[in-house]
Each structure stands twice: as structure tokens, then as C-alpha cells.
Amino acid sequence: MSDASQIHLPASFVALYVPPGRASPSASHAEVAARYELCEDLAQTLVPTATQLQLMRDLHAAAVLAQCLQALVGPGAVVERAEARWVVCRLAELLGWELPLFPAEDAAG
Secondary structure (H helix, E strand, O other): OOOHHHOOOOHHHHHHHOOOOOOOOOOOHHHHHHHHHHHHHHHHHHHHHHHHHHHHHOOOHHHHHHHHHHHHHOOOOOOOHHHHHHHHHHHHHHHOOOOOOOOHHHHHO
8 A cells, every 4th residue: 555545635625626517536645645645745844934033024914924925926836726725724823823815816827
């Protein structure tokens, strides 16, 4: 049994790969698991950076999360926009911060 099959994939992440009107993901379990591991690692890695940004620059949590999102979707991005939003929400969860609200045009794309 591979390691990927033993990874618990949160429904919120799997939902990123389920096209509208479908019940199952458009990617294989292994592909979704690999992307999940990348995104979870990004969220975990951003915890100290986000904490420092908030404390050193005296920023509100929402401003820190917005900056993290912009960095994740900027030039050379390694994640898709929907994955970046998931990473930012996971980061907020890890820090105990309020989940961010995304503008309507951002949530659709």
C-alpha cells in the first residue's frame, strides 16, 4: 500500500477537484494526495512568517492572509488559485485566526 493511500484528504481540499455537477474528483487519488501534501506543507511553512508579519508590522490577521494569498498566486506560483485560497484558509485555521472572506470574483476563479 502506498503512502498516498494512507493520507487523510480533507473534504474541503478534495472539493477543489470536483467539477460542478459531478460527484467525484477529476484527478486521481494519487494526484490529489500529492497536491494536498504540497498545500499542507505550504500552510505549515507559512505559520512563522505570518506570525512575524502580524507582530513586526502590526498588521491585522486579514491583511497578513491577503499578503500570503498574493504571494501564493504571484509570478512563478506553484499552486493553482483555488489551492492558494485553501492554503490561506488552512493557515488561518492553524493560527486560530478568523477564516478569510474572498471577493466574489476571486472565489469564482
